[in-house]
Amino acid sequence: MKLRGSDIVISIIAGVLLGAIIHLVIVLRIPAVARADAFTRHVGLGANGEAQLIPHDAKRTAGIGDDPAVARGVCAWDLHDGPVRVVMPSSGLVQTLSIHDRNGRVIYSLSDRAAVRGAVTLTIMTAAQQEERRLTQPDDAEDDAIEVVSPTGRGLAVIRAVTASPAWRERAARAILGVTCTPED
Amino acid sequence: MRLIVMTFITLLVAAITGFGSTWLALREQPPTGAVQLGQWRAWPSTGGPAIDPYARAIIQRSGALQLGTGEGVELVADLDSEGRPLSGDCVYDMTGPTPEARIWTLTATATGGKASGEPPSSLTSEGLLRGPGGALAIAIAAAPEPGAWLRVPAGEPFRLTLRLYDSPTGFTTRPHVADQLTPVIRRRSCS
Numbered sequence: 297m298k299l300r301g302s303d304i305v306i307s308i309i310a311g312v313l314l315g316a317i318i319h320l321v322i323v324l325r326i327p328a329v330a331r332a333d334a335f336t337r338h339v340g341l342g343a344n345g346e347a348q349l350i351p352h353d354a355k356r357t358a359g360i361g362d363d364p365a366v367a368r369g370v371c372a373w374d375l376h377d378g379p380v381r382v383v384m385p386s387s388g389l390v391q392t393l394s395i396h397d398r399n400g401r402v403i404y405s406l407s408d409r410a411a412v413r414g415a416v417t418l419t420i421m422t423a424a425q426q427e428e429r430r431l432t433q434p435d436d437a438e439d440d441a442i443e444v445v446s447p448t449g450r451g452l453a454v455i456r457a458v459t460a461s462p463a464w465r466e467r468a469a470r471a472i473l474g475v476t477c478t479p480e481d
Numbered sequence: 482m483r484l485i486v487m488t489f490i491t492l493l494v495a496a497i498t499g500f501g502s503t504w505l506a507l508r509e510q511p512p513t514g515a516v517q518l519g520q521w522r523a524w525p526s527t528g529g530p531a532i533d534p535y536a537r538a539i540i541q542r543s544g545a546l547q548l549g550t551g552e553g554v555e556l557v558a559d560l561d562s563e564g565r566p567l568s569g570d571c572v573y574d575m576t577g578p579t580p581e582a583r584i585w586t587l588t589a590t591a592t593g594g595k596a597s598g599e600p601p602s603s604l605t606s607e608g609l610l611r612g613p614g615g616a617l618a619i620a621i622a623a624a625p626e627p628g629a630w631l632r633v634p635a636g637e638p639f640r641l642t643l644r645l646y647d648s649p650t651g652f653t654t655r656p657h658v659a660d661q662l663t664p665v666i667r668r669r670s671c672s
Contacts (some may be wrong), residue, residue, distance in 0.1 A: 298483075299483055299487075303483065303486075303487055304487075304490060306487070307486075307488075307491045307494070308490065308491075308494050310491040310494075310495075311490060311491040311492065311493065311494025311495040311497075311498065312494060312495070313495075314491060314492075314494075314495035314499065314503065315494060315496070315497070315498030315499035316498070316499070316502075317497040317499070318495060318496075318498075318499025318500065318503070319498075319499050319502050319503045319506070322499075322500075322503045322538075323503060323506065323507070323534055323535060323538050324512040324532070324534060324538075326507075326537075326541055326542055327513045327537050327538060327541040327588075330541040330542050332542065332543070332544045333541040333542070333544055334540075334541075334544050334545065334546045335612055336544075337544050342505075358539035358639050359543060359545045360540060360543070360545040360547050360548075360555070361547045361548045361555065362545065362547050363588060363603070363642075363644050364586075364588060364601050364602075364603045365586040365588070365603045365605050366586070366644075368546070371545075386582045389559070390583050390645060390647060391541035392549070392551070392552035392553065392644050392647065393552075394528075394546075394549030394551070394552055395549075396546065397535075397650070399541075400532070400537050400540050400541045401529075401530045401532055401537070402528050402529055402530065402532070402549040402550070403530050403548060404547020404549070404551070405528060405548075405550055405552045405553070406549075407549040407551060407552060407553075407583070407646070407647040409583075409647060421497050430496075437495055452546070454546050456548075456552060456646075458586070458646055459605075459607070460584065460605045460606075460607030460608060461605070461608060473628075475507050
Protein backbone atom coordinates (compact mmCIF):
# COMPACT_ATOMS: atom_id res chain seq x y z
CA MET A 297 0.00 0.00 0.00
CA LYS A 298 2.70 2.45 0.90
CA LEU A 299 4.50 4.03 -1.97
CA ARG A 300 8.19 3.18 -1.89
CA GLY A 301 11.05 5.24 -3.25
CA SER A 302 11.69 2.70 -5.97
CA ASP A 303 8.09 3.05 -7.16
CA ILE A 304 8.56 6.75 -7.68
CA VAL A 305 11.83 6.20 -9.55
CA ILE A 306 10.18 3.61 -11.81
CA SER A 307 7.26 5.98 -12.47
CA ILE A 308 9.59 8.82 -13.39
CA ILE A 309 11.66 6.64 -15.72
CA ALA A 310 8.48 5.36 -17.38
CA GLY A 311 7.26 8.94 -17.65
CA VAL A 312 10.45 10.14 -19.34
CA LEU A 313 10.31 7.25 -21.82
CA LEU A 314 6.69 8.00 -22.61
CA GLY A 315 7.63 11.69 -22.91
CA ALA A 316 10.29 10.81 -25.47
CA ILE A 317 7.70 8.90 -27.49
CA ILE A 318 5.31 11.88 -27.33
CA HIS A 319 8.17 14.14 -28.49
CA LEU A 320 8.98 11.93 -31.48
CA VAL A 321 5.36 11.43 -32.48
CA ILE A 322 4.61 15.17 -32.43
CA VAL A 323 7.76 16.14 -34.35
CA LEU A 324 7.18 13.51 -37.02
CA ARG A 325 3.43 14.11 -37.31
CA ILE A 326 3.53 17.90 -37.60
CA PRO A 327 4.32 17.97 -41.34
CA ALA A 328 1.24 15.83 -41.99
CA VAL A 329 -1.17 17.74 -39.77
CA ALA A 330 0.10 21.32 -40.10
CA ARG A 331 -2.60 23.61 -41.42
CA ALA A 332 -0.59 26.77 -42.02
CA ASP A 333 2.11 25.12 -44.12
CA ALA A 334 3.34 26.77 -47.29
CA PHE A 335 1.48 24.40 -49.62
CA THR A 336 -1.88 25.04 -47.95
CA ARG A 337 -1.25 28.78 -48.01
CA HIS A 338 -0.19 29.05 -51.61
CA VAL A 339 -2.09 26.23 -53.28
CA GLY A 340 -4.31 28.78 -55.04
CA LEU A 341 -1.42 30.58 -56.72
CA GLY A 342 -0.55 29.88 -60.31
CA ALA A 343 -3.69 27.94 -61.10
CA ASN A 344 -3.88 29.43 -64.59
CA GLY A 345 -0.37 28.30 -65.44
CA GLU A 346 1.45 31.51 -64.55
CA ALA A 347 3.39 32.17 -61.37
CA GLN A 348 2.02 34.71 -58.93
CA LEU A 349 3.83 36.89 -56.42
CA ILE A 350 3.61 36.22 -52.72
CA PRO A 351 3.56 39.39 -50.66
CA HIS A 352 6.09 39.91 -47.90
CA ASP A 353 4.41 39.06 -44.64
CA ALA A 354 5.16 41.99 -42.34
CA LYS A 355 4.76 39.81 -39.28
CA ARG A 356 7.03 36.99 -40.35
CA THR A 357 9.74 38.73 -42.28
CA ALA A 358 12.34 37.23 -39.97
CA GLY A 359 11.50 33.75 -41.13
CA ILE A 360 13.44 31.06 -42.89
CA GLY A 361 13.88 31.80 -46.58
CA ASP A 362 12.03 35.12 -46.46
CA ASP A 363 14.49 37.75 -47.59
CA PRO A 364 13.23 41.35 -47.74
CA ALA A 365 15.53 41.94 -50.71
CA VAL A 366 14.04 39.06 -52.68
CA ALA A 367 10.77 38.92 -54.57
CA ARG A 368 9.13 35.51 -54.47
CA GLY A 369 6.52 33.90 -56.61
CA VAL A 370 4.75 30.58 -56.50
CA CYS A 371 3.17 28.24 -58.98
CA ALA A 372 1.23 25.36 -57.44
CA TRP A 373 1.38 22.18 -59.53
CA ASP A 374 -0.65 19.04 -59.77
CA LEU A 375 0.56 15.96 -61.65
CA HIS A 376 -2.89 14.39 -61.81
CA ASP A 377 -3.29 15.14 -65.51
CA GLY A 378 0.31 14.40 -66.45
CA PRO A 379 3.74 15.98 -66.02
CA VAL A 380 4.00 19.74 -65.48
CA ARG A 381 6.54 21.87 -67.29
CA VAL A 382 8.03 24.89 -65.51
CA VAL A 383 9.76 27.50 -67.66
CA MET A 384 11.75 30.30 -66.04
CA PRO A 385 13.09 32.78 -68.62
CA SER A 386 16.30 34.60 -67.70
CA SER A 387 15.86 38.27 -66.89
CA GLY A 388 19.34 39.49 -66.04
CA LEU A 389 18.57 39.36 -62.34
CA VAL A 390 19.82 36.58 -60.09
CA GLN A 391 16.88 34.21 -60.19
CA THR A 392 16.44 30.85 -58.52
CA LEU A 393 13.86 28.10 -58.72
CA SER A 394 13.03 25.41 -56.19
CA ILE A 395 10.53 22.58 -56.39
CA HIS A 396 8.85 21.79 -53.07
CA ASP A 397 6.84 18.63 -52.60
CA ARG A 398 3.55 18.51 -50.71
CA ASN A 399 5.33 17.70 -47.44
CA GLY A 400 7.74 20.61 -47.23
CA ARG A 401 10.82 19.05 -48.81
CA VAL A 402 12.82 20.73 -51.54
CA ILE A 403 13.15 18.01 -54.14
CA TYR A 404 15.06 20.08 -56.69
CA SER A 405 16.57 23.55 -56.83
CA LEU A 406 18.78 25.52 -59.15
CA SER A 407 19.58 29.03 -60.33
CA ASP A 408 19.25 30.76 -63.67
CA ARG A 409 22.89 29.90 -64.27
CA ALA A 410 21.58 26.54 -65.46
CA ALA A 411 19.57 28.24 -68.22
CA VAL A 412 19.70 26.75 -71.70
CA ARG A 413 18.80 29.08 -74.58
CA GLY A 414 17.62 31.82 -72.23
CA ALA A 415 15.42 29.78 -69.92
CA VAL A 416 15.49 27.15 -67.22
CA THR A 417 13.05 24.38 -68.10
CA LEU A 418 11.98 21.64 -65.73
CA THR A 419 9.47 18.86 -66.11
CA ILE A 420 7.97 17.63 -62.86
CA MET A 421 6.58 14.11 -62.95
CA THR A 422 5.81 11.11 -60.82
CA ALA A 423 7.99 8.02 -60.99
CA ALA A 424 5.25 6.25 -62.96
CA GLN A 425 5.01 9.09 -65.47
CA GLN A 426 8.77 9.02 -65.94
CA GLU A 427 8.61 5.30 -66.63
CA GLU A 428 5.88 5.89 -69.19
CA ARG A 429 7.97 8.57 -70.92
CA ARG A 430 10.91 6.21 -71.15
CA LEU A 431 8.73 3.74 -73.00
CA THR A 432 6.87 6.08 -75.31
CA GLN A 433 9.44 8.74 -76.18
CA PRO A 434 12.21 8.10 -78.66
CA ASP A 435 15.68 8.21 -77.15
CA ASP A 436 16.81 11.06 -79.37
CA ALA A 437 13.94 13.37 -78.44
CA GLU A 438 15.36 16.87 -78.23
CA ASP A 439 14.40 18.48 -74.98
CA ASP A 440 16.22 20.94 -72.74
CA ALA A 441 13.99 20.12 -69.80
CA ILE A 442 15.44 18.70 -66.62
CA GLU A 443 13.35 15.81 -65.30
CA VAL A 444 12.33 16.17 -61.67
CA VAL A 445 10.65 13.15 -60.10
CA SER A 446 8.31 14.04 -57.26
CA PRO A 447 7.30 11.64 -54.49
CA THR A 448 4.02 13.56 -54.11
CA GLY A 449 1.40 14.35 -56.76
CA ARG A 450 1.17 18.00 -55.82
CA GLY A 451 3.54 20.71 -54.67
CA LEU A 452 4.90 24.18 -55.28
CA ALA A 453 7.41 25.71 -57.66
CA VAL A 454 8.99 28.69 -55.92
CA ILE A 455 10.73 31.42 -57.89
CA ARG A 456 13.04 33.98 -56.31
CA ALA A 457 14.44 37.12 -57.91
CA VAL A 458 17.05 39.09 -55.98
CA THR A 459 16.51 42.85 -56.05
CA ALA A 460 19.84 44.54 -55.39
CA SER A 461 18.07 47.86 -54.92
CA PRO A 462 14.43 48.85 -54.41
CA ALA A 463 14.45 50.27 -57.95
CA TRP A 464 14.62 46.71 -59.24
CA ARG A 465 11.41 45.61 -57.49
CA GLU A 466 9.29 46.00 -60.54
CA ARG A 467 11.77 44.22 -62.75
CA ALA A 468 11.88 41.34 -60.29
CA ALA A 469 8.10 41.17 -60.18
CA ARG A 470 7.96 41.03 -63.97
CA ALA A 471 10.59 38.30 -64.05
CA ILE A 472 8.52 36.20 -61.67
CA LEU A 473 5.25 36.77 -63.48
CA GLY A 474 6.95 35.56 -66.65
CA VAL A 475 7.39 32.06 -65.24
CA THR A 476 4.93 29.48 -66.52
CA CYS A 477 3.98 26.07 -65.20
CA THR A 478 1.68 24.26 -67.56
CA PRO A 479 0.64 20.64 -68.00
CA GLU A 480 2.61 18.88 -70.68
CA ASP A 481 0.61 17.55 -73.57
CA MET B 482 -3.87 2.82 -4.78
CA ARG B 483 -0.16 2.39 -5.33
CA LEU B 484 -0.70 1.69 -9.03
CA ILE B 485 -2.96 4.71 -9.44
CA VAL B 486 -0.36 7.01 -7.92
CA MET B 487 2.39 5.48 -10.05
CA THR B 488 0.32 5.89 -13.20
CA PHE B 489 -0.42 9.45 -12.28
CA ILE B 490 3.27 10.25 -11.76
CA THR B 491 4.18 8.56 -15.05
CA LEU B 492 1.59 10.49 -17.04
CA LEU B 493 2.50 13.77 -15.40
CA VAL B 494 6.20 13.32 -16.11
CA ALA B 495 5.44 12.17 -19.67
CA ALA B 496 3.28 15.22 -20.35
CA ILE B 497 5.81 17.65 -18.95
CA THR B 498 8.87 16.16 -20.63
CA GLY B 499 7.09 15.26 -23.88
CA PHE B 500 5.28 18.50 -24.58
CA GLY B 501 7.94 20.66 -22.93
CA SER B 502 10.83 19.22 -24.92
CA THR B 503 8.84 19.39 -28.15
CA TRP B 504 7.97 23.01 -27.53
CA LEU B 505 11.60 23.86 -26.82
CA ALA B 506 12.84 21.96 -29.88
CA LEU B 507 10.40 23.63 -32.29
CA ARG B 508 10.34 27.08 -30.75
CA GLU B 509 12.80 28.70 -33.07
CA GLN B 510 15.76 27.07 -34.75
CA PRO B 511 16.24 23.36 -35.39
CA PRO B 512 18.18 21.84 -32.47
CA THR B 513 19.96 19.39 -34.74
CA GLY B 514 21.76 19.54 -38.05
CA ALA B 515 23.46 22.92 -37.53
CA VAL B 516 26.97 23.59 -38.82
CA GLN B 517 29.04 26.27 -37.12
CA LEU B 518 30.98 28.41 -39.59
CA GLY B 519 32.95 30.94 -37.61
CA GLN B 520 30.32 33.08 -35.91
CA TRP B 521 27.61 31.86 -38.25
CA ARG B 522 25.39 28.83 -38.28
CA ALA B 523 23.81 27.06 -41.21
CA TRP B 524 21.49 24.08 -41.61
CA PRO B 525 22.72 22.56 -44.87
CA SER B 526 20.24 19.67 -44.98
CA THR B 527 17.25 22.07 -44.94
CA GLY B 528 17.53 22.82 -48.65
CA GLY B 529 17.30 19.24 -49.87
CA PRO B 530 15.08 16.16 -49.74
CA ALA B 531 16.97 14.78 -46.72
CA ILE B 532 15.82 17.66 -44.52
CA ASP B 533 16.25 17.30 -40.76
CA PRO B 534 12.91 16.28 -39.13
CA TYR B 535 13.00 19.20 -36.69
CA ALA B 536 13.68 21.69 -39.47
CA ARG B 537 10.79 20.24 -41.46
CA ALA B 538 8.41 20.45 -38.50
CA ILE B 539 9.40 24.07 -37.88
CA ILE B 540 9.03 24.97 -41.56
CA GLN B 541 5.69 23.21 -41.98
CA ARG B 542 4.31 24.80 -38.84
CA SER B 543 5.34 28.31 -39.81
CA GLY B 544 4.48 28.09 -43.51
CA ALA B 545 7.99 29.11 -44.54
CA LEU B 546 9.53 28.29 -47.91
CA GLN B 547 13.13 27.35 -47.31
CA LEU B 548 15.96 28.09 -49.69
CA GLY B 549 16.92 25.08 -51.81
CA THR B 550 20.53 23.92 -51.85
CA GLY B 551 20.81 24.87 -55.51
CA GLU B 552 19.50 28.37 -54.82
CA GLY B 553 21.85 29.36 -52.06
CA VAL B 554 22.49 29.12 -48.38
CA GLU B 555 21.31 30.97 -45.31
CA LEU B 556 23.73 31.79 -42.46
CA VAL B 557 22.53 33.09 -39.10
CA ALA B 558 24.42 34.91 -36.35
CA ASP B 559 23.06 35.76 -32.91
CA LEU B 560 26.34 36.43 -31.10
CA ASP B 561 29.28 38.79 -31.55
CA SER B 562 32.93 37.76 -31.80
CA GLU B 563 33.15 37.37 -28.04
CA GLY B 564 30.00 35.33 -27.69
CA ARG B 565 27.72 38.07 -26.39
CA PRO B 566 24.18 38.31 -27.81
CA LEU B 567 23.77 40.98 -30.48
CA SER B 568 22.00 44.00 -29.02
CA GLY B 569 20.44 47.07 -30.57
CA ASP B 570 22.10 49.15 -27.85
CA CYS B 571 25.52 48.52 -29.35
CA VAL B 572 27.45 49.40 -32.49
CA TYR B 573 29.10 46.54 -34.40
CA ASP B 574 31.60 46.31 -37.22
CA MET B 575 31.27 43.48 -39.68
CA THR B 576 34.49 42.82 -41.58
CA GLY B 577 36.28 40.04 -43.35
CA PRO B 578 35.60 37.75 -46.27
CA THR B 579 32.25 36.47 -47.46
CA PRO B 580 31.80 33.04 -49.02
CA GLU B 581 31.65 32.93 -52.79
CA ALA B 582 28.24 33.89 -54.16
CA ARG B 583 26.77 35.71 -57.13
CA ILE B 584 24.97 38.05 -54.80
CA TRP B 585 24.38 38.13 -51.06
CA THR B 586 22.07 39.97 -48.70
CA LEU B 587 22.48 40.84 -45.04
CA THR B 588 19.31 41.27 -42.98
CA ALA B 589 18.82 42.34 -39.37
CA THR B 590 15.69 41.15 -37.61
CA ALA B 591 14.44 41.32 -34.04
CA THR B 592 14.85 37.94 -32.36
CA GLY B 593 12.32 35.85 -30.56
CA GLY B 594 9.97 35.92 -33.53
CA LYS B 595 8.79 39.31 -32.40
CA ALA B 596 7.90 41.61 -35.25
CA SER B 597 9.19 45.10 -34.72
CA GLY B 598 7.14 47.97 -36.04
CA GLU B 599 9.47 48.71 -38.89
CA PRO B 600 10.23 46.38 -41.77
CA PRO B 601 13.57 44.60 -41.41
CA SER B 602 16.51 46.39 -42.90
CA SER B 603 18.85 44.75 -45.34
CA LEU B 604 21.90 45.35 -47.48
CA THR B 605 22.96 43.59 -50.64
CA SER B 606 26.47 42.95 -51.94
CA GLU B 607 25.60 44.88 -55.08
CA GLY B 608 26.32 48.58 -54.77
CA LEU B 609 27.71 48.16 -51.29
CA LEU B 610 30.07 50.89 -50.05
CA ARG B 611 33.44 49.25 -49.51
CA GLY B 612 36.33 50.25 -47.31
CA PRO B 613 39.89 50.89 -48.49
CA GLY B 614 41.11 48.22 -50.90
CA GLY B 615 37.57 46.93 -51.43
CA ALA B 616 37.44 45.37 -47.98
CA LEU B 617 34.09 44.62 -46.44
CA ALA B 618 33.27 47.10 -43.67
CA ILE B 619 29.66 47.33 -42.54
CA ALA B 620 28.59 49.29 -39.48
CA ILE B 621 25.65 47.69 -37.70
CA ALA B 622 23.86 50.11 -35.39
CA ALA B 623 20.53 51.68 -34.54
CA ALA B 624 21.77 55.18 -35.42
CA PRO B 625 23.19 56.11 -38.85
CA GLU B 626 26.89 55.47 -39.46
CA PRO B 627 29.12 56.69 -42.30
CA GLY B 628 29.79 54.19 -45.07
CA ALA B 629 27.85 50.96 -45.34
CA TRP B 630 25.29 50.91 -42.55
CA LEU B 631 22.77 48.30 -41.52
CA ARG B 632 20.00 49.63 -39.30
CA VAL B 633 18.97 47.49 -36.35
CA PRO B 634 16.03 47.87 -33.95
CA ALA B 635 17.12 50.15 -31.10
CA GLY B 636 17.33 48.56 -27.68
CA GLU B 637 16.29 45.10 -28.84
CA PRO B 638 18.26 41.91 -29.33
CA PHE B 639 18.61 41.12 -33.00
CA ARG B 640 19.75 38.46 -35.41
CA LEU B 641 21.81 38.79 -38.55
CA THR B 642 21.00 36.61 -41.55
CA LEU B 643 23.47 36.38 -44.40
CA ARG B 644 21.90 34.84 -47.49
CA LEU B 645 24.24 33.77 -50.25
CA TYR B 646 22.57 33.21 -53.60
CA ASP B 647 23.97 30.90 -56.20
CA SER B 648 26.75 29.93 -53.86
CA PRO B 649 28.61 26.63 -53.93
CA THR B 650 27.13 25.23 -50.74
CA GLY B 651 29.89 22.66 -50.45
CA PHE B 652 31.70 24.94 -48.04
CA THR B 653 29.10 24.23 -45.36
CA THR B 654 30.25 20.64 -45.23
CA ARG B 655 33.81 21.67 -44.43
CA PRO B 656 33.54 23.88 -41.34
CA HIS B 657 37.30 23.97 -40.81
CA VAL B 658 37.72 25.78 -44.12
CA ALA B 659 34.51 27.76 -43.93
CA ASP B 660 35.74 29.25 -40.70
CA GLN B 661 38.06 31.49 -42.66
CA LEU B 662 35.45 32.42 -45.26
CA THR B 663 32.82 34.04 -43.09
CA PRO B 664 32.75 37.65 -41.84
CA VAL B 665 33.41 38.61 -38.24
CA ILE B 666 31.04 40.78 -36.15
CA ARG B 667 32.93 42.82 -33.55
CA ARG B 668 31.36 45.02 -30.93
CA ARG B 669 32.66 48.57 -31.10
CA SER B 670 30.77 50.29 -28.29
CA CYS B 671 27.54 50.24 -26.36
CA SER B 672 25.30 53.04 -25.19
